[in-house]
């Protein structure tokens with residue numbers, strides 16, 4: 001019998017089919033995956049010779065383009081010195097410098113950085129911090145519940161699923177998720193309703209924290225909501241002594257314009273979660289940044305009051321080095337200008353097409369463009385339009401991954417005007433031609 005993995009002459013796709021189980025994929029129905037052999041700038045190059053424009057930054061992680069030579073050089077330099085070391089009882093320079101630099105960039109009240117290794121674990125750590133914060137103060141605390149948005153998403157681990165909107169992603173696990181209170185996001189026109197829902201919940205005095213994606217519910221359909229509405233919710237939480245967690249895994253590192261969405265808010269959260277773009281898209285890393293008041297609840301002569309949480313690759317030196325290199329690039333005027341340029345182009349698209357009869361919604365926030373198509377069947381994740389759109393763009397060598405009937409463009413910042421125009425032209429094509 002032929003041994004698995006011995007097919008050196010067969011294509012990557014054939015070999016993949018034999019041994020790989022892909023994420024978010026119904027393996028029986030899925031088309032063959034595209035085997036990528038090289039990335040450069042905004043492009044992915046496939047085994048069969050396609051050159052694909054990465055219009056979603058490979059799941060929102062890539063900031064400066066694929067295989068950026070500066071980040072490669074820094075990781076290579078670090079790999080020769082120290083590739084990995086455990087992070088309890090030990091420390092290293094890249095982790096310390098990265099914490100110093102992040103704290104200087106985050107809102108002023110942030111004092112400590114806790115490292116993990118992806119977005120979901122950054123969120124798990126944040127949730128555990130808020131629950132243990134009240135437990136450390138009083139083991140009999142009534143504050144054991146979390147408030148979250150109905151359409152929120154924070155990752156695929158159990159804690160993260162518990163605090164997400166209830167949908168097809170977490171349906172099989174519903175009975176195992178911890179109980180939470182849910183409110184509607186303050187979408188424009190719904191601010192008052194959202195605040196009223198929160199007030200009714202907070203009156204019960206059993207809430208430890210409120211977790212939210214600031215200003216955009218990303219995986220929940222790129223729903224953009226009101227800044228003033230969010231400020232009102234945060235202010236209400238503060239009044240009731242409820243901790244607030246801003247999950248900036250998607251919004252962090254300039255996606256909305258400013259480096260962090262929390263800079264836009266009058267009311268600052270107590271905890272900020274970061275991941276995705278943090279390493280410029282090179283390596284996994286998660287950060288849970290906290291205010292001094294949160295840290296102090298764990299700082300004790302009692303060892304059991306410590307946060308007993310960690311991961312093998314916590315603060316991996318190569319990941320921290322990649323993050324430092326990405327920050328160098330992000331802080332350049334050139335990158336700020338690129339984000340402004342992209343934002344302007346997205347806005348111009350919105351101004352031209354927002355009233356198109358085929359669209360429910362066409363809006364932008366910072367560098368992100370969102371286009372929601374009108375459909376008869378509603379907006380489920382499995383909406384058939386999703387596949388038709390996905391393949392339409394791929395046939396034109398553009399990678400966009402619609403969420404149901406919602407298409408979004410979220411590119412690396414090195415994209416040129418012409419390349420962005422190419423994406424816009426294909427969206428216009430879907431509006432103008434009888435494609436669907």
Ligand SMILES: Cc1ncc(COP(=O)(O)O)c(C=O)c1O
Pocket residue numbers: 118119120121123153154155156213218219247248249250275276
């Ligand atoms: C807002 C937000 N938080 C957390 C996560 C989870 O991140 P990861 O996939 O790295 O676990 C995601 C992923 O899409 C996200 O959008």
